[in-house]
Amino acid sequence: MxxxxxxxxxxxxxxxxxxxxxxxxxxxxxxxxxxxxxxxxxxxxxxxxxxxPNPVEVLLFSLGACQAGQGKKEEITTKAFANAMGVPLKRVSVELQGHIDLRGFFAVDESIRAGFNKIEGTFTVESPADTETIEKLKAAVDAHCPVKDMLQAVPMEVKLNHIQV
Structure with a gap:
């Protein structure tokens, strides 16, 4: 391991x-x-x-890919922690939206940040595990995803959608 x-x-x-x-x-x-x-x-x-895609779209993809890690051999955050916790996964997907006020990027208003002002989305996990276990898995992913860590200055709300199979 x-x-x-x-x-x-x-x-x-x-x-x-x-x-x-x-x-x-x-x-x-x-x-x-x-x-x-x-x-x-x-x-x-x-x-x-x-x-x-533009750079901010690539950043959103990076966040989703870092959290999801669906590949059979990839040890990206969810897969790594699911393996460590013994949580079986059928499918993991992350859908994200990044909200940005373009006045900051285009220097229309210097008081507005140039980047995202909020990121939100849905973290979907299909697993036979119970909801409490999947919530613990998501908490571990949120605490250890390097891309999420680097974006902590941006308010982020990614809701869990657990599909128990």
């Missing part, structure tokens, strides 16, 4: 992640994350070509 390994050898728990991005044509940025290529653009209404 990963947690036991890190307790024995804290030096193994140190990680560095790297991203390289470059502005290309118009508002399109291309980037590299390890061996993966990624692209970002803005909608046409913001002056982009709408050829890719």
């Amino acid at each position: 990963i947690q036991a390994s890190f307790k024995k050898n804290p030096a193994q728990a140190q990680a560095t992640f790297k991203s390289v991005s470059e502005l290309k044509d118009g508002l399109v940025s291309s980037g590299q994350l390890r061996t993966f290529q990624i692209k970002a653009d803005e909608p046409e209404s913001f002056g982009g070509t709408d050829s890719a």
Whole structure:
């Protein structure tokens, strides 16, 4: 188990992640994350070509992906804690909405922050486990998701939707 390994050898728990991005044509940025290529653009209404998600959409996806971790071999937050707690999962999904006042981004009003002012959504878990167990799992995910941790300055309300199967 990963947690036991890190307790024995804290030096193994140190990680560095790297991203390289470059502005290309118009508002399109291309980037590299390890061996993966990624692209970002803005909608046409913001002056982009709408050829890719914009950076704030990628951030919302990052939060949802960090919390959900549906892949069979991925040890992303929910899967890692479900495994550690012995909670069987059938399906996990996260739907998020980020609310932003664009006056901050476009420098219309300097008193308004440029980023999200609220993130809300639904964390859906299909599992045969009882609701109390799933609530404990969500609490562990909320407490340990690195992306959520980095966004703590933003009010966030992600409601649990437990589908007992």
